[in-house]
Amino acid sequence: MLSALNKEGKHITLIQSFFNKDLIGRLRSDDYFCPLCKERLIFKAGNIRIPHFSHRRDSACTTFETEPESLQHLQGKKYLFHFFSNQGLNVSLEYYLPDIKQRADLFVQNQSQSFAIEYQCSPLPKSLLEKRTKGYKSKGIIPIWIIGGKPFQKSQKGVFHLSEFHWSMISERQYIGLNLLSFDSESSRFYLLSNITSISPKIVSATLLSRSITTATLPLKFPYINKNNNHTLWLQHKRKWLQHKVQYGNLVHDHFLKAIYSSGHNPFLLPPLCGLPVQHMECFYSYPLEWQFMIYLECFRKLQVGSRISLKYVNQKVQAWIKEGLIVPRTFPLEQNISWRNAVEKYFSLLTEMEYFSNLGEDLFEMAKQVKTPSSTEEAIHWEETIFNRLNDKSSCNEEMDESCFFFGTAQVPIA
Ligand SMILES: [Zn+2]
Structure with a gap:
């Protein structure tokens, strides 16, 4: 996790892009506690993973995953945090909603809507995905699930292999049908796999689009999609x-x-x-x-x-x-x-x-x-x-995607 409370109860976030030795030294000298379960946390800053907090292995905290967070997850959360803040939106990191006992990786608000961004890098049981989605919707919050990495296992000539994890993360929207949205922190790119159509239980045909997070703006738009429904x-x-x-x-x-x-x-x-x-x-x-x-x-x-x-x-x-x-x-x-x-x-x-x-x-x-x-x-x-x-x-009569209708835009509400 990237947020914690210090001894004085002050909220500390490790959202900076750069950490020098001085800063790491200062961070190391303090004590940190989980904002939710109040357990003592470990501050980790090694060579491989970016600085973060983590619960002890035997932690009883149920709200934060006690599994070690991957580099992809930590880094992706940071990139996405900066992306939404730079767009002038109100963003909170690892935001806890006590009513539904859920913690969104990012909680993003514009004038009229709230979005819970879940950046999912590893499989989650279907029942949990369903429960969390329902939880957010019950509070009028729009859940946006973003896969960590590429939105497919492997690909060949417009044909994509999806794992059960990918299948479980599929959502449906007007114009782009069944789709997967992902953010790959290694290449700093958003990927959209749209119009997913099954060929076999694991193989699908679909259209893959991507764009760099550094040039992307909101609403998040992708180039035109040519539906490829050749059977x-x-x-x-x-x-x-x-x-x-x-x-x-x-x-x-x-x-x-x-x-x-x-x-x-x-x-x-x-x-x-x-x-x-x-x-x-x-x-x-x-x-x-x-x-x-x-x-x-x-x-x-x-x-x-x-x-x-x-x-x-x-x-x-x-x-x-x-x-x-x-x-x-x-x-x-x-x-x-x-x-x-x-x-x-x-x-x-x-x-x-x-x-x-x-x-x-x-x-x-x-x-x-x-x-x-x-x-x-x-x-x-x-x-x-x-x-x-x-x-x-x-x-073959291609419908061109209405550009104004995409993630975090006005006509943005998922069709379900
Ligand atoms: Zn905790």
Whole structure:
């Protein structure tokens, strides 16, 4: 931590950019105490880490992490502190909110809004992320979670690998969809990974933008984002995944394969409406082909043209599969309003656009066209490609990001 009380009860912060020997000597000669638990703290100033305070290893303090803070965390907090102060905002370091018993790394206020900045360099359990987010919101404070380091594990040609930590830190905003904001103290740059779209449970396509903290101003703007919603790569991965599944999948334990074969289907001749990329498909760890095939099989395969089906019914089915462990959902602790139900809803909107259904109301759909199964692999590939070409055309009309709408601006409130 970078703040403490001295013997006289005065608040000391180690926010200076430079420490000379004299200053370190003077700091060493004093005693320091945690502002919250009042335990005695250790002042540390070594060669590697920047000067900071820390609790003793056996500390009972629950409000400050007793784990040693990383250089990235200490340094990042300092950079961000100076960044917000230089923009003329009121910034408090390691600010404690007693009502909700939470401590924000930085607490930033402008004329109309308060922001709790959480600079997160290591994984935190989802339940804690959720609890802290709710806590801030309950006080009308906007939580902004910033990842320490790069917002991905590794990247290759616009394709990014995300760890579970990254997934847990995703938030959603207008124009930029699912996104991750990070600050890398080593390069002093902000990174924004936007329009995150899953290709597989760990791999996503997304747009990466970055800007140096030294030239950034508020509202924090990034250059224009060209949405890259070309689904060609997605389709390639889907085909590869299916190949692999059929070749190596276990017929006794693999529910998806069992469902395919026991219903008399050929895995390579599935109706083309199974396995489509839809918005919010990230809410399932399971592949879209798995959950969409289940919905097709159990909910509307035997439905006659003119018959009706409700989303409520479909959701109940999906819920039951989740309970049985046949399908695995993913939650976003910072965005409690998005769930797998959004993905199911988007799937039905897409089926409606493809004229398989007509929408009779918010929740009610009428079967409008018989679902056909391809009779040869050539036909399957042709149908699939026709659909994907149409999906690509649809998303190629790029929406340019409204520049005025970004972090800490006026139209700034996260959509959730
Ligand atoms: Zn303490």
